[in-house]
Amino acid sequence: MKRRTFVGAIGGGAALGLAGCLTQDGDGSSDSNGDPEPEELDLSGTLEVVTYESMLDGDNPAGPWLKEAFEEEYPDAELEWTQLPDQGINHYIQRGEQDDIDADVYFGLNVDDLVSVDDNLEEGGLFRELNRDRIDRSSRVRDGLDMGDPHDRVLPYDTGYISLVYDENEVDEPTTFDDLTEAVYEDALLAQNAQSSDPGQAFLLWTIDAFGEDGYLDYWRDLRENGVRVLEDWSESYNGAYMNEERPMVVSYSTDQVFADEFGYDFARHQIAFLNDQGYANPEGMAIFEGATSVDLAYEFLDFALSNDAQAEIAERNVQFPAVEDEHVDLGDEFDQYAHVPPEAVTVGYDDLRGNLDEWVDDWAREFASQ
Structure with missing residues (x-):
C-alpha cells in the first residue's frame, strides 16, 4: 500500500504557512472542464x-x-x-x-x-x-x-489534523501508537466509531497507514485489550465522555487549544499529542x-x-x-498560537482507498464498533 506523506512543522504564528x-x-x-459558463448568470x-x-x-x-x-x-x-x-x-x-x-x-x-x-x-x-x-x-x-x-x-x-487530546494531570504524553497499548494507558483512550464518525474513520485510517492493511486489526485488538472505549461519534466522545472527565485521552483535533482558550478551559486537560510525530490530515x-x-x-x-x-x-x-493560503486570512494571534500543525502530516489517498475502504471499515466494525 502506498502512502502519501505530507511534511509540515509545528510553530506558533508560522503554523498556517507551513501547512501550505x-x-x-x-x-x-486547472483545466477548463466541467460546466461551461452561460452567457447570462x-x-x-x-x-x-x-x-x-x-x-x-x-x-x-x-x-x-x-x-x-x-x-x-x-x-x-x-x-x-x-x-x-x-x-x-x-x-x-x-x-x-x-x-x-x-x-x-x-x-x-x-x-x-x-x-x-x-x-x-x-x-x-x-x-x-x-x-x-x-x-x-x-x-x-x-x-x-x-x-x-x-x-x-x-x-x-x-x-x-487528527491527533490525541489528553489531560497531563492524569497521563504523560503518548509519543507512539505502541504507547497506547501499554499498561500505563489502560482504560485511558476514547475513540469514535469508524462507520459513523469522520474523526473515527480518520483515526482508523491513520492506524492502517501506521501498521498496514495486514496489521491494523492486530493493533486494534491490542487497544481493546488495553481498554479503548469506542463511542458513536465525536460529540459523544469529546463533548460527552471526555469533557465529563470519564477518561483522560480522546481522539480529536490539533486545534483543540483554540477551543480551550476561547472558553477559558484549563490547558492541562487540553494538551495535544502527535503519535509518531504525525497527525492525520483531513x-x-x-x-x-x-x-x-x-x-x-x-x-x-x-x-x-x-x-x-x-x-x-x-x-x-x-x-x-x-x-x-494564509496571507489571505487574518485569524488573530490566539489561533496562530494555539492551532498546532504536526511535524509530519499523513493521509491515505484516493487511489489507495478505492476498492478497499468499505472492506477495511467493515472488518474493523465486526470486532470493534461496540467496544
Missing part, C-alpha cells in the same frame, strides 16, 4: 446546501453566518441549509441510484466520501466535474489539499450535485466560501485551518 507546504500529486493546474432563487450538524448548531456555528453573508452579497438568492442525515454520504449514494436528490451543494465532503461514492456508483458520479474557471478564488487554495479526485468534483474549504470539501437546479448560484457559493471573510469565519467557528 504540503505536497500534492500532479501539478495542481441566473443568481436568483433558492440554493439548497447540505451540511453536517455542527455547521448549523452548537456554539457559534459557521452556517448561520455563511447564510446571512451570502444572501447579503446575492440579494435575489436564498441559501437554505439541509442537515446531513445520520447515514451521511450513504444517504445520497442511495438516492443517487434513484436519481432522487433535490439539493444543489454538498458542504462537508472528504476523500473517504468520494471513494464511497465511486465504489458504490458509477465512477465520477453524484457530483459535477467543476469548471475551475468559474471559481476565481480556487487558485488560492493551498498546495496539498487536493483530494486526489481524478474527476475534479470537489474543492476544499478547510482542513484539520480536509473538508464542497461539491455540486449532478442534478443541481441552481447551478450558477452553486458556483458562486463555492467561490464565496473561499473569500477572505468566509475563510476566516469558517476556520474560527469550525476551529480548523483555512483552505486558502
Whole structure:
C-alpha cells in the first residue's frame, strides 16, 4: 500500500504557512472542464446546501453566518441549509441510484466520501466535474489539499489534523501508537466509531497507514485489550465522555487549544499529542450535485466560501485551518498560537482507498464498533 506523506512543522504564528507546504500529486493546474459558463448568470432563487450538524448548531456555528453573508452579497438568492442525515454520504449514494436528490451543494465532503461514492456508483458520479474557471478564488487554495479526485468534483474549504487530546494531570504524553497499548494507558483512550464518525474513520485510517492493511486489526485488538472505549461519534466522545472527565485521552483535533482558550478551559486537560510525530490530515470539501437546479448560484457559493471573510469565519467557528493560503486570512494571534500543525502530516489517498475502504471499515466494525 502506498502512502502519501505530507511534511509540515509545528510553530506558533508560522503554523498556517507551513501547512501550505504540503505536497500534492500532479501539478495542481486547472483545466477548463466541467460546466461551461452561460452567457447570462441566473443568481436568483433558492440554493439548497447540505451540511453536517455542527455547521448549523452548537456554539457559534459557521452556517448561520455563511447564510446571512451570502444572501447579503446575492440579494435575489436564498441559501437554505439541509442537515446531513445520520447515514451521511450513504444517504445520497442511495438516492443517487434513484436519481432522487433535490439539493444543489454538498458542504462537508472528504476523500473517504468520494471513494464511497465511486465504489458504490458509477465512477465520477453524484457530483459535477467543476469548471475551475468559474471559481476565481480556487487558485488560492493551498498546495496539498487536493483530494486526489481524478474527476475534479470537489474543492476544499478547510482542513484539520487528527491527533490525541489528553489531560497531563492524569497521563504523560503518548509519543507512539505502541504507547497506547501499554499498561500505563489502560482504560485511558476514547475513540469514535469508524462507520459513523469522520474523526473515527480518520483515526482508523491513520492506524492502517501506521501498521498496514495486514496489521491494523492486530493493533486494534491490542487497544481493546488495553481498554479503548469506542463511542458513536465525536460529540459523544469529546463533548460527552471526555469533557465529563470519564477518561483522560480522546481522539480529536490539533486545534483543540483554540477551543480551550476561547472558553477559558484549563490547558492541562487540553494538551495535544502527535503519535509518531504525525497527525492525520483531513480536509473538508464542497461539491455540486449532478442534478443541481441552481447551478450558477452553486458556483458562486463555492467561490464565496473561499473569500477572505468566509475563510476566516469558517476556520474560527469550525476551529480548523483555512483552505486558502494564509496571507489571505487574518485569524488573530490566539489561533496562530494555539492551532498546532504536526511535524509530519499523513493521509491515505484516493487511489489507495478505492476498492478497499468499505472492506477495511467493515472488518474493523465486526470486532470493534461496540467496544
